[in-house]
């Protein structure tokens with residue numbers, strides 16, 4: 001059984017909104033939330049300062065930029081992104097072992113430059129908004145779970161600290177990668193919540209039971225009439 005603090009530490013709130021709304025949510029959830037996710041919507045609008053602003057509020061930050069480019073560019077991009085002090089950064093698993101190794105090098109350089117902990121890297125496997133048909137559209141005919149496992153093994157073996165996958169693959173990924181891998185699962189929906197564009201989903205309790213390290217949850221909290229009550233209900237569900 002988890003305490004409220006331990007449950008809160010499992011939930012990363014995706015702030016896919018304006019800076020004003022992000023601050024409003026951070027203030028509302030102050031003293032309750034532990035983690036926020038700064039993704040492309042917020043980062044492209046506000047730049048690295050938004051990471052600082054969240055950290056100044058005592059929040060830990062998952063910077064979800066899904067970095068994907070040639071190794072040289074990725075090393076520099078990850079170095080710069082890590083210098084923001086983000087705790088976790090996403091890169092793309094499709095970038096190959098050389099790209100992932102370069103990302104790790106960039107994160108290590110930043111840690112050396114900044115001092116303190118290295119930003120941990122998680123590799124995106126197959127987006128949780130994609131199903132078998134979407135994979136087929138891009139020419140991948142193997143089952144989703146097989147593709148996730150292939151990319152996860154490659155990324156984890158090349159210097160990533162973990163992966164991003166759906167909760168539906170979390171148990172298999174935990175068995176494949178072992179106890180130390182950081183397994184981050186978006187596509188989490190409390191029972192009855194709107195699914196939206198997510199395709200491979202599970203409830204918070206089921207995601208955690210499957211072996212996820214962290215659950216990324218956005219709209220079910222940020223779009224709720226009462227975001228604090230929504231966050232509390234998710235913590236209660238995973239504490240039970």
Ligand SMILES: O=c1ccn([C@@H]2O[C@H](COP(=O)(O)O)[C@@H](O)[C@H]2O)c(=O)[nH]1
Pocket residue numbers: 014015016037039064124126127128129164165186187188196198216217218219220
């Ligand atoms: O495969 C992925 C990778 C990242 N995400 C991100 O997670 C959140 C999910 O938000 P919801 O509102 O709970 O759907 C969002 O910021 C995505 O960029 C993902 O969904 N799937």
